[in-house]
Amino acid sequence: MKYVDEFRDPAAAKLAIAKITERAAAGAPNGGPFKFMEVCGGHTHTIYKHGIENVLPPTVELVHGPGCPVCVIPMGRVDDAVAVAKTPNTIFTSFGDMMRVPGGKENLLEAKAQGADVRMVYSPLDALRIAEANPDKEVVFFAVGFETTAPSTAVTVLKARQRNVKNFSVFCNHVTIVPPLKAILESPDLRLHGFLGPGHVSTVIGNRPYRFVPAQYGLPLVTAGFEPLDILQSIEMLLKQINEGRCEVENQYTRAVSDEGNPRALAILQEVFELRPHFEWRGLGFISQSALKLNADYADFDAELRFAVPGIRVADPKACQCGEVLKGVIKPWECKVFGTACTPETPIGTCMVSSEGACAAYYNYGRFTKIPVKVGANAPA
Amino acid sequence: MCLGIPGQLVEIVDLAEHRAIVDVDGVRREINIRLVAGGDTGSVEVGDWVLIHVGFAMSKIGEQEAAETLQYMRGLGDVYEQEMTDFKQEAQL
């Protein structure tokens, strides 16, 4: 696959790893390994899928951040989604990622098993298509995602207005990336040396919104692509900055991200959305100005105004230590319920819920970072 | 939040409605190009590569930038490393 395979080239990877090892050789100033946080769930997924952590030298460690917009949806909001899905004469559409996220009582897949018309869609436009094909039903789209996905929801709403589709609405749970980044940076237990910036969010918002990270917190940030080589190069660029005494925002993902982002997408976001005063993030608590809702001009497409959603807040179980994992304070296996009460089949908190939540990824992929393998004499090299 | 796949535009179905067909290794899907096309700067045409996310093109993939990124990677540990870095930084200005 073009623009994919080349960025998985093992030969180039070896060069990158050698360079990273060289640059990190002195170790971090406080004596431990360099700790870089990747903010985005997609990065966590790539890191595990390709086994990147175990090709890095022990002087570099990756900390998995809260950039999983699926994982951070609080249980109460999932309950609201389920309530809407169970409303008679309603078709509830959602991305596959959200289908198994547990609410206080059940998830969307379970609601579907009980007879709710829940359908998985790949794109919000598919949801609109379903609405047009089913004029006698109410069709709701469960909108989740960061600034990467919000413009797509916005275009869909604009199309719905343009085509006068009356039976379509959006249950909006879009969140923005900068507030949780700030929340992490404000954490007193933080021990990070830099960030891998969210590459696809940046195709929309550009690189400038991250300037506060070096400016106010003295940590470098490199906007990173999603193939293994992109991640390795970004780590190398972070170390290079540290070696050279620089601290700035750099762009590794130049083939898809420009400094100013996508002005068209940003304008469409402005047109359709506004910021909520605050929004609850599972594991991180309430964060102000961190989520979107449809603004007054498009309120007629807001599912929360069209349906009676319970709107009840469901607290995370006491045993849940997701907040600490999300901030990089503890590792997944350090959580008291990791692997026992909290597993991918029976997730308690956000980090285990989606396949890229740090805990789920670690449980599924990374349990043995290096594995004892005794192979026979005839084994291939 | 990030599953973005590179695909090649093979057909513009309806420019006004922003409908286009993209090809990913032989798989075709209709996508919406409103975020990358439309009137002013930065329009896309058949043959361009775009980054696709939930049925929308998010940005055009820069062939030159991709090549430079790869050159940088391959040049690591090589005497040309410094030149590549400078070249890349210049290209970004």
Added chain:
Amino acid sequence: MTDVVAGEHGGGDREEQVMQRIEEFRKRRPKLKDEFINSAHGAGGKASAALIDAVFLEAFRNKTLEGMSDGAVMELPSGERIAFSTDSFVVKPRRFPGGSIGHLAICGTVNDLSMMGARPQWISAAFVLEDGFSIVELREIVADMAEAAAEAGVMIVTGDTKVVNRGAADGCYITTAGVGVVPASVHLDSRSVKPGDKIIVSGKIGDHGVAVLIARGELNLEADIPSDTAPLNEMVEQLLEAAPGVRFLRDPTRGGVATVLNEMAKEAEVGVRIMEQAIPVRNVVNGACEILGIDPMYVANEGKLVAVVPPEEADAALAALRAHKYGADAAIIGEVTAEPPGIVVLQTGFGGTRIVDMLVGDPLPRIC
């Protein structure tokens, strides 16, 4: 070969303790906590296993059933062994590029019998038809079954038909069962697998599952991906002749190659190590999987097998498969290891490693 130690990267003792705890927990039979069936129970992964264990095994307890293969092998008073297998077919849409529910109904059972080393001979076919179902369509399905049966050299010798109310059967459900004789020299058993054995896949994976997903039309994808539905019994006979030491065969249907490897690793208490670069996948199937965010390793196949063979017979096995039209792209994808038992490890093209775990539920396309 390098010998590396677990848990080096970070936690030392404490991390190892946690890992131990998890492994013990995983070894326990999966518990069934649900009160109602949901789609995960049909996906072939952990939920399916939990259901089978808690509901069916509990009630039907006997040694043959506990063998838990694709089918059962029983010894007759004469000393001959027969294999017996059953499967239900509910696929939607009923017709898809490369096949139909009719082809699947025959090939599915023929292949299950083949995987036990049997020569499939006799098939039964039971139909549950919805009131109002088109007889023209029924004829087409039945013609497909006849076609597949002829190719496989099996006979449909008995059957049944029931009609249910409109809305109760999604058009047409088919259940087939099959019987075949296992030649005296053939003994296939996952538990006979040994460290050093080679793992072979008979061709490119992921075709069927992706073909059906696309044929459903909900994802609005277009691609030239026909299902690989095919009867494998002739290929298996040729394989067993060329490589009589074959330890174990299984067809990677629901749950895909990843599930077969995990099942084998657990049953035989061995480790599995496979190379990502060696796994054959069609480019277009890979493209579809990338777009949807699903892993071809977990996608169903209906015309492929996984074979585990002693290392000295690997070349002969591969040659036999490649000589057959359904095995032209056969490849060695990895091998059996002693450690870590019950775990399937994948070496990525990139040089890293990751675990390939059992499926949790249906592989759902993701955006994230």
